[in-house]
Amino acid sequence: xxxxxxxxxxxxxxxxxxxxxxxxxxxxxxxxxxxxxxxxxxxxxxxxxxxxxxxxxxxxxxxxxxxxxxxxxxxxxxxxxxxxxxxxxxxxxxxxxxxxxxxxxxxxxxxxxxxxxxxxxxxxxxxxxxxxxxxxxxxxxxxxxxxxxxxxxxxxxxxxxxxxxxxxxxxxxxxxxxxxxxxxxxxxxxxxxxxxxxxxxxxxxxxxxxxxxxxxxxxxxxxxxxxxxxxxxxxxxxxxxxxxxxxxxxxxxxxxxxxxxxxxxxxxxxxxxxxxxxxxxxxxxxxxxxxxxxxxxxxxxxxxxxxxxxxxxxxxxxxxxxxxxxxxxxxxxxxxxxxxxxxxxxxxxxxxxxxxxxxxxxxxx
Amino acid sequence: xxxxxxxxxxxxxxxxxxxxxxxxxxxxxxxxxxxxxxxxxxxxxxxxxxxxxxxxxxxxxxxxxxxxxxxxxxxxxxxxxxxxxxxxxxxxxxxxxxxxxxxxxxxxxxxxxxxxxxxxxxxxxxxxxxxxxxxxxxxxxxxxxxxxxxxxxxxxxxxxxxxxxxxxxxxxxxxxxxxxxxxxxxxxxxxxxxxxxxxxxxxxxxxxxxxxxxxxxxxxxxxxxxxxxxxxxxxxxxxxxxxxxxxxxxxxxxxxxxxxxxxxxxxxxxxxxxxxxx
Ligand SMILES: Nc1ncnc2c1ncn2[C@@H]1O[C@H](COP(=O)(O)OP(=O)(O)OP(=O)(O)O)[C@@H](O)[C@H]1O
Ligand SMILES: [Mg+2]
Numbered sequence: 001x002x003x004x005x006x007x008x009x010x011x012x013x014x015x016x017x018x019x020x021x022x023x024x025x026x027x028x029x030x031x032x033x034x035x036x037x038x039x040x041x042x043x044x045x046x047x048x049x050x051x052x053x054x055x056x057x058x059x060x061x062x063x064x065x066x067x068x069x070x071x072x073x074x075x076x077x078x079x080x081x082x083x084x085x086x087x088x089x090x091x092x093x094x095x096x097x098x099x100x101x102x103x104x105x106x107x108x109x110x111x112x113x114x115x116x117x118x119x120x121x122x123x124x125x126x127x128x129x130x131x132x133x134x135x136x137x138x139x140x141x142x143x144x145x146x147x148x149x150x151x152x153x154x155x156x157x158x159x160x161x162x163x164x165x166x167x168x169x170x171x172x173x174x175x176x177x178x179x180x181x182x183x184x185x186x187x188x189x190x191x192x193x194x195x196x197x198x199x200x201x202x203x204x205x206x207x208x209x210x211x212x213x214x215x216x217x218x219x220x221x222x223x224x225x226x227x228x229x230x231x232x233x234x235x236x237x238x239x240x241x242x243x244x245x246x247x248x249x250x251x252x253x254x255x256x257x258x259x260x261x262x263x264x265x266x267x268x269x270x271x272x273x274x275x276x277x278x279x280x281x282x283x284x285x286x287x288x289x290x291x292x293x294x295x296x297x298x299x300x301x302x303x304x305x306x307x308x309x310x311x312x313x314x315x316x317x318x319x320x321x322x323x324x325x326x327x328x329x330x331x332x333x334x335x336x337x338x339x340x341x342x343x344x345x346x347x348x349x350x351x352x353x354x355x356x357x358x359x360x361x362x363x364x365x
Numbered sequence: 366x367x368x369x370x371x372x373x374x375x376x377x378x379x380x381x382x383x384x385x386x387x388x389x390x391x392x393x394x395x396x397x398x399x400x401x402x403x404x405x406x407x408x409x410x411x412x413x414x415x416x417x418x419x420x421x422x423x424x425x426x427x428x429x430x431x432x433x434x435x436x437x438x439x440x441x442x443x444x445x446x447x448x449x450x451x452x453x454x455x456x457x458x459x460x461x462x463x464x465x466x467x468x469x470x471x472x473x474x475x476x477x478x479x480x481x482x483x484x485x486x487x488x489x490x491x492x493x494x495x496x497x498x499x500x501x502x503x504x505x506x507x508x509x510x511x512x513x514x515x516x517x518x519x520x521x522x523x524x525x526x527x528x529x530x531x532x533x534x535x536x537x538x539x540x541x542x543x544x545x546x547x548x549x550x551x552x553x554x555x556x557x558x559x560x561x562x563x564x565x566x567x568x569x570x571x572x573x574x575x576x577x578x579x580x581x582x583x584x585x586x587x588x589x590x591x592x593x594x595x596x597x598x599x600x601x602x603x604x605x606x607x608x609x610x611x612x613x614x615x616x617x618x619x620x621x622x623x624x625x626x627x628x629x630x631x632x633x634x635x636x637x638x639x640x641x642x643x
Contacts, residue, residue: 052536073542085533089555098551099541150541 002061003028003186004049004154009058011044018044020210021058026154031180031187033197036207037233042190045207046156049188050079063153073102078147079156082163084139086131086146092118093127096146103150113149120182121145137168148183155187161196169196176200194234198222206230227356231282237306237313240288240324241280241352248275253362254351256281260320262297264346267361273351282350282358285313288326289343290334296341300324302334316340401425401612408608424613433586434617437594442621443506444579444590445572448513452568453561455514460523460557461549465535475524481517486577494581504588509579513572519564526560527553562632569625591618 004026011019018041026032034042047053049060051072060068067075078099086095093114100110118124121141131139140160147155160176161169177200180187191197197204198218206213206221206229214226225231231239244256247263254270256279257263264281273279293299300316303323312332316324326342334340351359375383400408402420428434462468463475493512502508530553538548579590589597595614626633 050536050540052539071542072536072539077540079537079540081533081537083531083533085531085537087534087537087552098538098543102542102544102547146537146541 002026003030003063004188005059005061006045006049007059007061009045009048009055009060011041011048011053011055017210019048019055022212023058024205024212024215026186026188029180029184029186030202031189031200033201033204034188034190034207035192035194035197035204035234036213038192040207041210042192042207043158046079046158046188046190049154050077050156051075052079073099076153077156078150078152078154080143080147080158080160082159084131084143084163086139086142088131091128091130092123092134092142092145095131095142096149099146099150110149113151114145117145117148120148120179136163136165137172140164140172144179148179151185153185155183155185157187157189159190159192161191161193173199194236198234204234206233208233224360225282225350225358227358228280228282228352229356231350231352231358235284237285237315237325239350240283240285240322242283242322242324244279244281244351246270246273246275246277246279254359256351258298259322260298260318262344264297264344264349266349266351267347268349268351268359269362273353273359278354280352282352283324283344284348285325285327287345287348288324289345290314290326290328290332291341291343293341295343297344298324298342300340300342302336302338302340305332305334305336307332314340316342397612397615400609401616403609405607405609412608424610425617427610428613428617433589433594433598434591434614436587437589437591440506440509440583440588440594441573441591444509444513445569447506447510448572449565449569451510451514452516452519453565456519456523456564457554457557457561459520460525460527461553463520463524464527464530465553466545478517478520481515482521486512490578490581497582503582504585506588508582509588509590512578513568513575516568519568522564523557523560526557530556559632559635562629563635566625566629566632570622573622573625 002025004024006022006024009019009022010017022045034045036042044053048055048068051067051070055068058068059066062076067077087098090098096114096117097110100113105113114127115124118127121144123138123141123145126134126138126142131142134142140163144160161172164172173196176189189197189200201218203215203217204221205215208229214221214230216224221230221234225234225239228241232241243259244264247255247257249255249270251265252269253266254268254273255263255265258281266281291297298318300318302314303317304315306313306315307330310330312328312330312334314326314328314332314334316326318324324342326340328334347361349361353359399416400412401424402422403414404421404423407414407419459478463471463478497503497508502511534552534556535548538552543552574592575590576592576596579588579593580596583589583593586594586597595618598614
């Protein structure tokens with residue numbers, strides 16, 4: 001049974017529609033990441049689930065109970081706020097106890113739960129401190145602790161790592177991953193950091209333009225983006241989308257011609273694609289490599305070289321002005337201004353129809 | 366470096382100016398204090414006698430011996446503390462409501478409150494006098510306290526302060542299952558303590574020093590506040606024949622204020638510097 005179910009949730013602020021008939025099912029103990037650009041409605045959706053915002057329509061179900069009309073405190077959800085929202089005048093212990101006291105949990109039980117959470121989060125030494133006396137990372141833990149002690153059915157985290165510095169962020173990410181093994185609840189995390197979403201989530205929900213664009217496992221979304229938006233948004237550096245047309249033919253797979261004239265044989269099944277239809281050829285950097293002129297599909301000029309140590313991203317400009325990103329070995333010798341040959345791995349290429357719909361290499365064959 | 370620090374490195378001229386200023390402020394106070402510890406008789410001929418002994422506490426003894434003076438002191442305390450408590454309670458509740466609750470005509474009501482800031486007491490004192498006479502409130506504590514509770518400033522001040530508290534906290538409390546009352550009492554109110562202190566001190570001082578309304582409302586000496594009472598005790602010739610006693614009264618009346626200032630120094634300075642709302 002689904003832990004959380006959203007059915008046709010929609011929401012407007014005044015005349016502006018921000019969520020358009022969003023439906024989603026989250027399995028028990030699943031970790032879901034909401035990923036999307038700023039303003040895509042991630043926080044709004046999270047807040048509707050929490051009860052901090054009322055949807056204009058639709059239903060929210062949690063473990064078989066319809067919760068969209070319940071007050072936030074009665075929904076069985078706990079939330080970790082982006083800016084933590086710890087009560088500044090209460091000690092860490094009081095912060096964690098507040099919700100439990102409101103719920104009428106007996107004192108010994110409260111103490112036991114706090115002790116347990118403090119142990120797991122390694123904040124035992126800070127229990128009598130006030131939030132103002134703690135570092136950002138410690139406050140973050142307290143905020144998580146405050147959620148854990150409530151033993152909710154669903155955790156909601158709005159950009160939980162965005163206020164931490166890079167080192168702490170990586171560490172906390174690992175801790176979050178460990179933490180979720182310990183809690184018996186589903187978890188939804190809002191982020192616009194895709195690395196965070198990819199590493200932590202069982203499934204990702206990509207939001208844009210008021211809608212869910214795609215729901216799937218990180219690898220699924222990376223390998224089979226449902227549309228051009230998802231393809232560009234997930235993955236770094238972004239996928240290159242090269243304008244192309246479908247070539248006539250009787251092959252099983254589509255062959256396309258780039259604007260510059262080069263032809264690429266893909267492994268995208270051609271049924272349904274119209275001859276001569278305009279499409280975009282989607283290429284991830286790892287599917288474009290540097291090659292000697294005779295083996296190359298295209299010629300280009302290097303405009304930027306990004307060295308990451310273990311690999312190098314080469315941004316190259318084709319004769320017709322199209323920019324394409326290729327991946328090369330870490331010790332690559334290319335320099336800006338070099339003329340290079342690019343070899344396209346057509347087997348891994350994606351095609352996007354004019355309306356954005358993605359088509360992918362046939363995995364079965 | 367030291368030149369930029371506000372404490373260190375006061376230049377000579379600035380220091381001199383400050384010293385002169387301090388002297389100008391302190392002289393009358395010291396003079397009052399000196400006069401108050403001289404006997405009336407000794408001052409009758411020449412008030413310059415205050416500069417030399419013998420000194421005596423007789424004037425203060427006389428004040429304390431007077432049953433009425435202690436009554437007035439008590440009245441002032443009741444009225445000032447009552448006003449302060451009332452203003453704090455009303456302003457906090459109204460401030461919370463204006464800042465956090467949704468109710469019909471919220472904006473218009475708030476504007477209405479702000480209008481109150483623009484109405485001077487003088488403009489309403491006659492109708493108020495008549496109203497209180499009709500209600501039979503003159504010569505009573507409610508009669509002395511109630512007008513002080515009608516000020517708009519406290520409501521405005523607390524509304525601004527509540528507004529400055531991040532809404533995240535409300536939402537966290539909501540998710541923690543807190544009722545509205547619990548949110549107000551356990552989460553938001555404790556965070557307004559600096560504002561309460563500032564507002565409380567100013568309300569107390571204003572109420573303590575108020576002269577006009579108690580002068581109008583309290584017509585029997587039993588309900589005089591200290592300010593009115595002391596003024597009434599001045600005989601026509603007080604300036605000449607009762608100078609020491611007069612000055613002792615003045616010192617006596619300002620002691621509570623002095624205590625308030627000393628205890629709440631921090632809040633007063635912060636309020637003066639305009640940083641009370643973080
Ligand atoms: N209280 C509000 N009143 C009016 N419009 C709002 C309100 N809250 C959010 N919006 C609008 O709703 C849209 C979605 O906002 P939301 O905060 O959910 O985006 P988000 O995906 O969380 O973005 P971010 O990554 O920047 O946090 C935005 O266009 C925003 O301007
Ligand atoms: Mg957001």
